[in-house]
Amino acid sequence: MWRRVASLSPLISHSKPSIHNQAASTFKIWESFTSQSETVTPSKAAPFITFVLGGPGSGKGTQCAKIVEAFGFTHVSAGDLLRREIASNSAYGAVILSTIREGKIVPSQVTVQLILKEMEASDNCKFLIDGFPRSEENRKAFEEVIGAEPDVVLFFDCPEQEMVKRVLNRNQGRVDDNIETIKKRLEVFDELNWPIVNYYTQRGKLHRINAVGTVDEIFEKVRPIFAALSK
Ligand SMILES: Nc1ncnc2c1ncn2[C@@H]1O[C@H](COP(=O)(O)OP(=O)(O)O)[C@@H](O)[C@H]1O
Ligand SMILES: Nc1ccn([C@H]2C[C@H](O)[C@@H](COP(=O)(O)OP(=O)(O)O)O2)c(=O)n1
Numbered sequence: 001m002w003r004r005v006a007s008l009s010p011l012i013s014h015s016k017p018s019i020h021n022q023a024a025s026t027f028k029i030w031e032s033f034t035s036q037s038e039t040v041t042p043s044k045a046a047p048f049i050t051f052v053l054g055g056p057g058s059g060k061g062t063q064c065a066k067i068v069e070a071f072g073f074t075h076v077s078a079g080d081l082l083r084r085e086i087a088s089n090s091a092y093g094a095v096i097l098s099t100i101r102e103g104k105i106v107p108s109q110v111t112v113q114l115i116l117k118e119m120e121a122s123d124n125c126k127f128l129i130d131g132f133p134r135s136e137e138n139r140k141a142f143e144e145v146i147g148a149e150p151d152v153v154l155f156f157d158c159p160e161q162e163m164v165k166r167v168l169n170r171n172q173g174r175v176d177d178n179i180e181t182i183k184k185r186l187e188v189f190d191e192l193n194w195p196i197v198n199y200y201t202q203r204g205k206l207h208r209i210n211a212v213g214t215v216d217e218i219f220e221k222v223r224p225i226f227a228a229l230s231k
């Protein structure tokens with residue numbers, strides 16, 4: 001495992017080394033990495049982070065499962081973490097539920113803390129952060145709290161009509177998988193997603209993937225991105 005991660009390390013970049021070092025102390029994995037190889041410098045041993053963008057129903061979760069299987073990432077789904085929070089009747093649960101039901105975005109502070117906790121609890125160092133960031137506010141909050149930028153950003157680009165069709169057929173009993181909420185989610189997505197896409201395009205990190213096709217066809221476009229990194 002370490003060798004694979006070490007081989008990914010030349011592609012790992014971090015824009016704010018000082019904040020990163022500060023946040024690094026919060027990662028158990030950081031300590032284990034730095035003690036595992038004498039050739040590894042701290043900046044190379046940081047977590048390898050992939051953000052997974054795309055509208056509702058674009059296939060993020062489905063492709064994440066394939067990436068986990070093929071490349072050993074840990075899947076951190078922002079939506080799943082928020083739904084877990086609702087189910088646990090936590091202090092934030094009611095607010096999260098009404099926000100999701102309205103098709104809006106939960107305050108970044110809440111989501112980033114949940115993501116951070118999940119990353120801290122993992123022994124893995126390769127993370128797929130699915131459904132995040134969904135706004136510039138999300139993106140900035142992550143950078144401030146975690147102190148690192150993603151190494152790779154995937155964007156599953158899917159026509160609205162196809163996304164609506166998939167969400168309505170999803171059948172997972174989700175409160176937001178109904179036509180009224182989907183319309184709102186698509187409006188929010190259209191309003192907030194493009195600045196994020198533009199930001200990571202400018203930074204040379206974005207991989208735009210046409211999300212129309214079978215699950216396997218789409219994964220064949222995803223695979224080379226990670227295969228190249230682990231060479
Ligand atoms: N390429 C695809 N073609 C058709 N249906 C798909 C495809 N990928 C995923 N699905 C289905 O569409 C629905 C939404 O997929 P999901 O992975 O949950 O998307 P997201 O996480 O982006 O909302 C699910 O029911 C899933 O099985
Ligand atoms: N970064 C995030 C991710 C999800 N949410 C909320 C709002 C989203 O509509 C719901 C569901 O997110 P999820 O990623 O599970 O949704 P899809 O898989 O794209 O259908 O959670 C959020 O507020 N902030």
Ligand SMILES: [Mg+2]
Binds near residue numbers: 060061079131
């Ligand atoms: Mg999903």
